[in-house]
Amino acid sequence: MSTTHIKSKRRFTEHKPLGHPMTLASDHKAVVEQTTLFPSRIRAPDFSDRLFKSGVHSRKIGSHVTKGVWAGMPIFTLTLEERATCPTACEHWSDCFGNKMHWSTRFKAGPELERILPGQVKTLARKHPQGFVVRLHVLGDFYSRAYVRLWETMLLANPALHVFGYTRRENYSPEGDLIHILNCDFSDRWRIRWSERGGEMGTVTLKDTTVRGRIAEGIVCPAQTEGDAVSCGSCGLCWNSSEPIVFITH
Numbered sequence: 465m466s467t468t469h470i471k472s473k474r475r476f477t478e479h480k481p482l483g484h485p486m487t488l489a490s491d492h493k494a495v496v497e498q499t500t501l502f503p504s505r506i507r508a509p510d511f512s513d514r515l516f517k518s519g520v521h522s523r524k525i526g527s528h529v530t531k532g533v534w535a536g537m538p539i540f541t542l543t544l545e546e547r548a549t550c551p552t553a554c555e556h557w558s559d560c561f562g563n564k565m566h567w568s569t570r571f572k573a574g575p576e577l578e579r580i581l582p583g584q585v586k587t588l589a590r591k592h593p594q595g596f597v598v599r600l601h602v603l604g605d606f607y608s609r610a611y612v613r614l615w616e617t618m619l620l621a622n623p624a625l626h627v628f629g630y631t632r633r634e635n636y637s638p639e640g641d642l643i644h645i646l647n648c649d650f651s652d653r654w655r656i657r658w659s660e661r662g663g664e665m666g667t668v669t670l671k672d673t674t675v676r677g678r679i680a681e682g683i684v685c686p687a688q689t690e691g692d693a694v695s696c697g698s699c700g701l702c703w704n705s706s707e708p709i710v711f712i713t714h
């Protein structure tokens with residue numbers, strides 16, 4: 465696994481201790497009303513917003529891919545509102561790591577977002593004709609079948625678009641069914657893993673902060689355990705491999 469260091473321009477350090485999630489009470493307003501803990505950080509998108517942020521602002525993501533078939537491509541992230549866009553079955557409904565992300569802008573899901581996204585993806589595709597990567601979603605999830613369909617349309621229209629990320633939707637749900645089809649039909653450009661499912665293209669989350677490398681459940685995400693030496697850009701396991709990835713609760 466490469467340990468190439470990718471420069472980050474992040475304004476705030478992200479070294480949040482592993483194994484100590486912020487857990488909200490079951491009757492907390494954000495839990496009950498299915499919202500972020502930071503409603504002031506929700507933004508209704510308009511055409512002047514830049515929906516995609518460069519991965520350079522995140523230590524864990526990194527600015528570019530440096531290994532594997534997507535090497536050389538810049539990475540961008542999209543952040544939606546946690547809980548509001550997620551299935552209530554999520555194991556991390558109360559201890560979502562968004563509970564610790566005070567500063568992140570969450571773009572409001574819905575028709576306005578869907579009107580703006582295609583143009584911004586096209587702009588990135590023009591700027592990076594050799595390819596670019598979108599990490600979906602730093603927070604939030606695929607919130608409707610129409611939203612997944614939109615990504616299919618954008619994949620078809622933009623051969624430069626490459627996507628990786630995670631979903632807690634079940635693969636037999638209306639959204640998951642389509643996500644699975646895209647994983648098959650665009651397997652070289654669309655790599656969405658199944659959160660908390662384990663197995664092929666799955667992820668699991670453990671509370672044990674001592675795990676490293678390859679363990680029974682899968683490969684432990686090195687960006688969580690190797691400090692600044694590894695980012696998604698220098699690792700690439702999530703899209704270059706189908707083996708389950710293990711995350712440590714944080």
Ligand code: SF4
Nearest residue numbers: 685687696699701702
């Ligand atoms: S395992 Fe996945 S999430 Fe972890 S650093 Fe590698 S690509 Fe990123």
